[in-house]
Amino acid sequence: MKITKNTFECRKQNKDTIINHGESAEHKDHGNGQSDSRIIEKDDINTNKPTVRMLERILSRKNMNRAYLKVKRNKGAGGVDKMEIDELLKHLTTHREEILTSLLDGRYKPYPVKRVEIPKENGKTRKLGIPTLTDRVIQQAILQVLSPIYENQFSDQSYGFRPNRGCHDALKKCQEYANQGYWYVIDMDLEKFFDTVNQSMLIEILSRTIEDNRVLSLIHKFLNAGIMDRGMFINSKKGVPQGGPLSPLLANVMLNELDQKLDKWGYRFVRYADDLMIFTKSKRAAERQYKRVSKLIEGKLRLRINKEKTKISKLNQVKYLGYAFYRIKGQCRFRVHPKSINKLKDKLRDVTSRSNGMSIEGRKTKLNQILRGWVQYFKMTDMKGIMKSIDEWLRRRIRMITWKRWKKVRTRFQNLQKLGVAKQKAWEWANTRKGYWHVANSWILATTLTNARFEKQGYLSFLKYYLKVRV
Secondary structure (H helix, E strand, O other): OOOOHHHHHHHHHHHHHHHOHHHHHHHHHHOOOOOHHHHHHHOOOOOOOOOOOHHHHHOOHHHHHHHHHHHHHHOOOOOOOOOOHHHHHHHHHHHHHHHHHHHHHOOOOOOOEEEEEEEOOOOOEEEEEEOOHHHHHHHHHHHHHHHHHHHOOOOOOEOOOOOOOOHHHHHHHHHHHHHOOOOEEEEEEEOOHHHHOOHHHHHHHHHOOOOOHHHHHHHHHHHOOOEEEOOEEEOOOOOOOEOEOOHHHHHHHHHHHHHHHHHHHOOEEEEEOOEEEEEEOOHHHHHHHHHHHHHHHHHHOOOOEOOOOOEEEEHHHOOEOOEEEEEEOOEEEEEEOHHHHHHHHHHHHHHOOHHHOOOHHHHHHHHHHHHHHHHHHOOOOOOHHHHHHHHHHHHHHHHHHHHHHOOOHHHHHHHHHHOOOOHHHHHHHHOOOOOHHHHHOOHHHHOOOOHHHHHHOOOOOHHHHHHHHOO
């Protein structure tokens, strides 16, 4: 590339923005320094000018500040360099010039991602790749510039990892199709999608929009950075490692090739990340569309379909995003899938175990957090009866761990008396040989450790919270 005076000045200006990046971001984060407007006013690069190339936009002070703050707010575990979040600002401040120069010159080399395995419902694990915090900031900065550009290209029927869109929007679209008579679905499962993405094809797709080759090269470096698993280095010549800020966007860019074809063919579909549902009015139509779509996925896109998990069925026979569907009076409605209920009970069972070392207050806080998050997610379902049942089961669990905590006969006797139990009955139950779970369901605890008492102590009710937030 020919180095002109203007090119040199542009690079010099960008270096200045990164050099001051850390300080500005920290001041903004603590609310006692420079305001947004001041930062923007002092930014030497006008990213709205068409002459400014994409990498310069990514490395502008305003964009890097946002990226740093986003990574800091998200916290999370460190990468292979073992840097923690409270060390990030100092590192960026100390090494800012070095980082900037290497990014502009194309010499920047990302660290391998750290392999982390997350348990799945089926007993298997989901493999994540956690970048270092520095790499995370750079990926986030790239994402902030690319996301608005690609939003204009993405299908309206894609809902995963997109601004102002989410699971509830995807489910409502499913409901809309069902109410229009499209009750048969192709429940498509892409086998190990993130691990099997063809990187060369992905870069080629990206190059149709990204004209700055330096940005393409940088993204490719992140894809090829490799994986550290238990001290062993693993090449990453294919796939998109899950865990970095940029990965969801890259996944959507890849699968947008599929979305655009489905839109062109006039198919009715809903895609959330790699979870795809195609809606038809008959089983025959579904079988015909499946043949056409599978050729596209396994041929042009070079991805694999999990034929064991992919199925053609009626909508009420599938699980999608944790929800199940049923029809009443010709209208589609939502319910909680049984597997989602079992998963919830597993979480609650773990929190209400005596062996987890939680304090009373810590356990209560955790239970309320789970309750709020779960009910908010499933608030579109009809589950009044389920909520009542879970409340009864959970209250029994809390009574059980309370009884376990009163280990000694004397402690049980004294506490039962404090709760209003007659002396003779209190002594009788304090000496019982019945099991914890049995006692938790007995009248002696049901009439003393009442639901009203638990609510007064700050325990939330699944049923009451559901009735409050349901839509």
